[in-house]
Amino acid sequence: MADVNRGNRPLSPHLTIYRPQMTSGSSIMVRITGIAVLALGLFVAWWLLAASTSAEAFSGIDGFMRSWFGDLMLLGGTWALWYHMLGRLRHVIWDFGYCLEVEISEKMGLGMFIGATVLTVFTMIVV
Template sequence: MADVNRGNRPLSPHIMIYRPQMTSMSSIMVRLTGIGVFAVAILVVWWLLAASTSESAFAGIDGFLRSWFGDLILTAATWGLWYHTLGRLRHVIWDFGYCLDIETAEKLGLGMFVGATVLTLITVLVV
């Protein structure tokens, strides 16, 4: 193998080299909320399966989902669903070639956090 001087090669981009930016953090959050919403979807499927099997199975999962902790999980899942939806919408806008400059992209990232929070409050208050 050739003798390669590895000390002079540039480092590849890494999360610890660059400071966190709004666009990178919002992109990471879109992925995390997607995983979280999938996990809560499993709870919903469990709730539906329990409803179709027995009264005691349904009472257990329904009691959990109606508890304060279940309310907390479902509220967080609502926020995650709204955030993930707004993130996907942002990517559709980017796919059309709009809002790609850094200033607008950062505003969209901040708007996703604010928008998901406002939409979650509206959802919780209406339902």
């Protein structure tokens, strides 16, 4: 039987009532930072491979990595690495059955953002 009211219904009603949450946002950011860390790892591998091949190959990628954009990329990659690590730690805590309450989970999500920023600043000071 044909559905005659198909055009009158919304296609995605959950999008009109869904409110983004800290836990879903931090979970999405863990995935994004995982991809960013992979990309940064490829640049570091490229840098190391160029160092092992020739001085000309190394000077090109080394110049890029030491430029202001390379510094910005390494800073963002450091933040992404710390954030991703804290996100994995949060999931390990959840796997053990701890901190599953909504209020605590939201505080842990906020703590991941703050913790990654503090650890990045600490890393930049020490390194």
